[in-house]
Amino acid sequence: MSSASALRAPTAQASPAPAREQALRPEVNDAHVxxxxxxxxxPGQAQPALQGIDLNIRRGEIFGIIGRSGAGKSSLLRTINRLEQPSQGRVLIDQVDIAPFDEDHLxxxxxxxxxxxxxxxxxxxxTVWQNVELPLKVASxxxxxxxxxxxxxxxxxxxxHKHHVYPAQLSGGQKQRVGIARALVHDPEILLCDEATSALDPETxxxxxxxxxxxxxxxGLTIVLITHEMAVIRDICHRVLVLERGQIVEQGDVWQVFGAPRHEVTRSLLAPLQAKLPAALQANLRTSPGASDAALVLRLSLLGAPELSELFSAxxxxxxxxxxxxxxxxxxAVGQLILSVQGSxxxxxxxxxxxxxxxxEVEVLGYVV
Structure with missing residues (x-):
């Protein structure tokens, strides 16, 4: 069955988005998911795992989903291939609602x-070869x-060169490469990554x-990944979504969200990547000047590369x-600068x-003498 026919069925219940909606919202036409x-x-949980999720994932982009443990990341990811059935709302692939799909179409x-x-x-x-070949055998x-x-x-x-060896003879990175090859055997259009690098060392x-x-x-694959490693999102994703208690609290281009996070949850998640005060300076930081020669300490979040001489002069x-x-x-270009300003x-x-x-964004961190 072709990909087109797989996503059309069953025709009686699944239909493309209305032409009027596409005309009024042209971004819909670019949405793959x-x-x-x-x-x-x-069942048995009062708090919804997901609620009110409205989102377009563009064709061919690498899209990241982040959030604290229990935020709903895995639940959201697994609705894309309907390993999780939503309680409300719709998931559309190429503008086709996948909810009515029977087992064959799934x-x-x-x-x-x-x-x-x-x-x-x-x-x-x-062996490595047999692991990759197995889904093709199942599909006859x-x-x-x-x-x-x-x-x-x-x-x-x-x-x-490793086609004949067994998984026990492979490194973690090599095992994940086998997993990637196996995921690509049916020429997919979408690739889902569920914490795909969490078990690997930084170099791998x-x-x-x-x-x-x-x-x-x-x-040209659309890649959707979830991870708790913020550096992974920074290094590979085009856009990112932040979940908290099953709701979207922030989303946008990675450079913008990482450069100037708006929500406190996003700031908390990105804190390990932020510039930190030297320990000695942190120990001497005060909430008020306390002396005429005290210096004000500022944290500046930047979207762009400033001319420092002009900034300092200002x-x-x-x-x-x-x-x-x-x-x-x-x-x-994005970044953060921690500055002290004395005698302005x-x-x-x-x-x-x-x-x-x-x-x-500008944050007052305190004063030092």
């Missing part, structure tokens, strides 16, 4: 949606086609992210850079106003 008023409540749909997992889920008694794909496909995928993930994580980025660009007085820097996220001629309200001309 749509959530409309999505909710999920598990099987066809899930072959169009690959999935990789944190713990690899490989069969220990089968001809032997010659199976061999061609497995060979191509092992080349893609850099494991052609970087190599897996580079592989996912290459797959996204080469095959603040006036003696300005020192205590901590921070600029990095590139999604080809955009400007009163605090005017000083903050001048700082906000350069920074998207």
């Amino acid at each position: 749509r959530f409309v008023g999505l909710g999920k409540t598990y 099987v066809a749909l899930r072959r169009r949606i690959g999935m990789i997992f944190q713990h690899f889920n490989l069969m220990s008694a089968k 794909v001809a032997k010659a086609e199976r061999q061609r496909k497995v060979r191509e995928l092992l080349e893609l993930v850099g494991l052609a 994580t970087a190599s897996i992210l580079e592989l996912l980025r290459d797959i996204n660009q080469r095959l 603040l006036g007085g003696r300005v020192r850079l205590l901590q921070g820097g600029i990095e590139t996220i999604g080809e955009r 001629p400007h009163a605090l309200p005017l000083l903050l106003e001048r700082a906000r001309r350069w920074a998207d």
Whole structure:
């Protein structure tokens, strides 16, 4: 069955979004996955796992979902291939509601949606080749086609030379590469990643992210991933969604959300990536000046790379850079600077106003002598 026919069925109940809606909301046409008023409540739980989720995931993007433990990340991800059935609302793939799909159409749909997992889920008694080939055998794909496909995928993930070995002989990164190859056997259009790098060391994580980025660009896949590792979102995703208690609290381009987080939950999640005060300075930080020579300490969140000499001149007085820097996220410059300002001629309200001309967000951390 072709991907088009898999997503059309059953025709009597699933239909594209109305033409009027598409005309009024052109972003709908770019959506590969749509959530409309999505909710999920598990039996015996008063608090919904998901509620009021309205979201478009664009075709061909890498989309990240973050949140605290229990925020609903896995529940949301698993509604895309209907491993979880929503309690309210709709999930649409290519503008088709997947709720009415019977078992046959779900099987066809899930072959169009690959999935990789944190713990690899490989069969220990089968070789690398056999692990990748197994879904094709289950789908009764001809032997010659199976061999061609497995060979191509092992080349893609850099494991052609390991085709004969067993999972116990592989590193964690190599096992995940096998999992990625297996997820791609049916030429999916969507790839779901459930904490795919959480069991890996930082160096291996970087190599897996580079592989996912290459797959996204080469095959044009839409990739949706959940993770508790904020650096993963920063390094690979185009856009990100923040969940808290099953609700969307923030979303947007990664460079913008990471550069100037708006919600307290987002700020808390991103805190490990933020510039921190040196310990000695933190110990001496006070809530009020206490002395005429006290310096005001500011944290500036930046969307762009400022001209520091002009920024320092605008603040006036003696300005020192205590901590921070600029990095590139999604080809955009973002960063944080922690500054001390001593002897500025400007009163605090005017000083903050001048700082906000350069920074998207300004926070007063305190005073030091």
